[in-house]
Amino acid sequence: SRPDNCPPDVEQLGRATWTFLHTTAAYYPDKPSPTQRANMLNLLHSLPILYPCSWCALHLGQEMKVHPPDVSNRVRLSRWLCERHNDVNVRLGKEVFDCAKTDERWKDGPPDGSCD
C-alpha cells in the first residue's frame, strides 16, 4: 500500500470529501438562514467546477442538473447528499447505502454506543 504522505488518489480524496460533505450536512441547521442556504448552495455548486477529479466532477454536475440540491433544512440536505453519493455507488458497482442510516453513520453513531 502507498505511504501516508503521498498525494491523495481518487479513492482517498473521495472518502475525505464524502466525510466532509456528509458531516457538514449532518450539522446543517433545521432552520437555515438565507445566508446559510446561499453558502451551502455555493459550496455544492462549486464542486462540479472545482473538484479535482475531472470525470467525478462531470458526473456530479450532470446529476445536479437532474436533481438540484435541497438546502431547505438538515434532513432534506442530508437525504439529497445521500442520494448523490448513491448515484456514484451505483456507477462504481458499490453497495447502495440506506439513507435512513445517514444520521447514525455521520452524527449519532450506532445505538450500541460503540462509537461513544
Ligand code: FAD
Ligand atoms: P466512499 O464511497 O468514499 O464512502 C465513505 C463512507 O461513506 C462509506 O464507508 C459509508 O460508510 C458511507 N456511505 C456510503 N454511501 C453513502 C451514502 N449514499 N450516504 C451516506 N454515507 C454513505 N470515484 C470514481 O472512481 N469515479 C467517480 O466518478 C467518482 N465520483 C465521485 C464524485 C464525488 C462528488 C465524490 C466526493 C467522490 C467520487 N468518487 C468517484 C470517489 C468514490 O465515491 C469513493 O469515495 C471512493 O471510491 C472510495 O470509496 P469507499 O468504498 O472507500 O467509500
